[in-house]
Amino acid sequence: MKKPDSLRAALVAALPDLARDPERFLVFIDKGSLHATYVPGLSFECAYTLNIILTDFAEDPLIVWVALLAWLSANQPELLDNVDLRREGVSFEADITTVGGCLIRFAGAYQSDDTGAVDAVEVVVRGRHKELDFGSAKPGDNTQHKFTTPCSYYKLSINGAVKIEIDLLNMLFLVDGVDRLAEQRRALGI
Structure with a gap:
């Protein structure tokens, strides 16, 4: 192809x-x-x-x-x-992050000690960095950095299933597929 x-x-x-x-x-x-x-x-x-x-x-x-x-x-x-x-023939989706700032994705896996089963875990957050502290960073040194990022969006997925999704800008709060703010949005007409 x-x-x-x-x-x-x-x-x-x-x-x-x-x-x-x-x-x-x-x-x-x-x-x-x-x-x-x-x-x-x-x-x-x-x-x-x-x-x-x-x-x-x-x-x-x-x-x-x-x-x-x-x-x-x-x-x-x-x-x-x-x-x-x-x-x-051509369609698109866009996540506009100018209000929410930068998109950060963390991906990893956990392995159970007793069964050996592996779970894939992904966390996606959006926010705007508020504080960047590079400490005493020098080339070649093992240093630590500190970032403070208030988040406007958070999503936790385990093995591809969304467990928690919080979107402050769109007033969404989903837990295991249950929309906990649906009634509030309906009452507000949004």
């Missing part, structure tokens, strides 16, 4: 910061299927949803849209030519 690599190269060319920090730029495939017929030869078609995730992206999103449209016009023009495909 050459198109994901080609699109990655086009976006890196348009956004050089991504080349310097490739971990901020994720490309993966969902819902892939292979379409083939029983005819002589090995012809087939791959269909899939290509997902692109840009993290910690502080530039104007229009840069991404323009680079994407330029790539589509050269490599997948039917998504621009066909009215039905144009409506649903």
Whole structure:
């Protein structure tokens, strides 16, 4: 599959910061299927949803849209030519973190001493750094740093299941899928 690599190269060319920090730029495939017929030869078609995730992206999103449209016009023009495909062929989601500040993701795993079972744990927080204390940091020294970050968002996931999600800006407080502020939002009309 050459198109994901080609699109990655086009976006890196348009956004050089991504080349310097490739971990901020994720490309993966969902819902892939292979379409083939029983005819002589090995012809087939791959269909899939290509997902692109840009993290910690502080530039104007229009840069991404323009680079994407330029790539589509050269490599997948039917998504621009066909009215039905144009409506649903490219979609996006955005987490605007300018109010909430920076996004920080902690990922790890716990292993049970008695059973040996491993649980994947992920914590995602958003907030704006209030205090940065670098202590007596010197090159080559093992030093400690202190950061104070009031959070506007918190999510705890264990083995992919969201256990707790708190979003202060949207007045959400979910515990094991139960929305504990639903009635308050309904009473306030939000």
